[in-house]
Amino acid sequence: MKFIYILSVLPFVGILGFLPFVNRVTPFVLGMPFNMFWMVIWVVLTSIILGVMYKLDPRNREGEEE
Template sequence: MKPFQFLAIVPCALMLIGPLVHNKLHPFILDMPFPLGWVTVWIVLTAATMAVVYAIDPANKGGDR
């Protein structure tokens, strides 16, 4: 596994750890209770992180064969 591929672990870990630490209904994130808002935000950030990992990966530069 290449070092930049470890970026994929960070959002997944933070998405799972956050609601365990902050299991409260208040404050609201985007008008949703905190656990639901936390997971929603991290789903979007995970997609953005995976797009960055895909763009950095040299294996994706070769094109179709």
């Protein structure tokens, strides 16, 4: 299995794996409870990770011969 496909496991581990450890309300970040901020930051990071996977995937480079 290629390394770029292993990157797709990071959002799963980040959201569900670490949720019991970050399940607190008291520290507010950007006006949100920390638990909600954790979910929002992982939504953004998931988009970035999927973009990196798309750019690194050799199957997407077949039509870029210029």
